[in-house]
Amino acid sequence: MSDIHTSIIRELRTIESEENVRILYACESGSRAWGFPSRDSDYDVRFLYLRCPEAYLSIFEQRDVIERPISDLLDINGWDLKKGLTLFRKSNPPLLEWLQSPVRYEENYTVAESIRSLSPLGFSPKSCIYHYLNMARGNYRTYLQGSEVKIKKYFYVLRPLLACAWIEKYQEVPPLDFTILVKDLIPEGSELRETVDRLLVRKMSGDKLNLEPRIEGINKYLEQQISHFEQIAAQFGSGNGVEDSVLDELFRSALLEVWGGESRWTP
Template sequence: MSEIHKEIVRQLRSIEAEEDVRILYACESGSRAWGFPSKDSDYDVRFLYLRRPEAYLSIQEPRDVIERPISDLLDINGWDLKKGLTLFHKSNPPLLEWLQSDIRYEENYTVAESIRKLSPLGFSPKSCIYHYLNMARGNYRTYLQGSEVKIKKYFYVLRPLLACAWIEKYNEVPPLEFSVLVEELIPAGTLLRETVNNLLIRKMSGDELNLEPRLEVINTYLEQQIAYFEEAASRFGPGNGVSYEVLDELFRAALAEVWGEGSLWTAGVSRRSGN
């Protein structure tokens, strides 16, 4: 285990002690998970956690996000499982991405895998297309206009648009890895593919990638894709969805697994449900 991995685990244990929660799952998000980190990229740690059963019976709703101050090296924050499952019901792309991450710091209980298994059923092409399209459109308008642009921002428009194209082609959650999206969706031997690959090599080698002349071949592609998905997004289906009843049972099972079957709340639920 690397020193940074050890430090991340120490931070997670500190959060558990300070917040009186249990961390169910923790992973890397952002550029490291997407496969294009710079040499100085920070670590974007995301996690799901669960409070004690009695916290969910309070008149005052417990805060459903835990955040730690961002440092030069670490950006750590997480969602309460209840919030996560509510967003999963809406096919939330960030959560779907967390669950796919190959860089996992912890997976201490079965709930993350249970959600993962439900992902194909819960996946909504329309919701995800709109999410990625809005992300691409916002970053394009903010960073990639004019004769000189923040050149590293190309990745933050390319990746969501390639995710849209993956959904259109395969009707499934797109992979995290940028290189997989490029290899599958941008034809080899084209100027676009060559330009994107060269930019990726530069970013991963530590080039500054700040203000530079815009790359017309990429800008043209981005404008075409944004225009296309703005028109096409409404044609995608909503998916089958996962019922709240199924997610309620998953939530209760997680409470029982983490805090024990003997908790008063869990026992009460078992009696009411006839188990």
């Protein structure tokens, strides 16, 4: 086990102790999960947790997010399972991405797999298209407008737009791996593909990819894709959804599995 992995597990145990919670699932998010980390990329750890049953029976609302200050290369925060399931009802893309992360630090209970199994039912093409489109549009306007741009920001516009294209093509949750998206959606041998492949090699080799002249070929593609999805986003379906009663039962089952005889509360 690497030093950073050991530090992450230690921090998760500290969170459990200080917050009186149980961590259900912890994974890597961001560039390391997407398959294009730089050598010095942060570790973006995300997790789902559960408080004891008494906390949910209180008349006082509990905070539903736990965040730790970013230190060195570690950025760690998580959501209460109740918040997670509420967002799952809306086909929340970040949560869907967490659940399929290739880097999983912990999966201590059955709840993450239970949510995962419901994902095809809960998936809303329209909701996810709008999420990724807004992400791409915001990053494009913020970072890629000048004659010189931060080259690494191309990945943070390309990936959400390729996620949109995957949803358009397959009507399913897009894969996290950036290279899978590129190979499937950008024709091999095209100038765009060759340019993106070169950038990916540079990024993963440790090249800082700071300010450089904008790459007109990529900018043209991004503008075309943003315009395309702006025009058709409203045409996508909202999916079948998961019944609220199913999510309620999942939440109650998680409470029993995680806390069981340790709680003063019994159903």
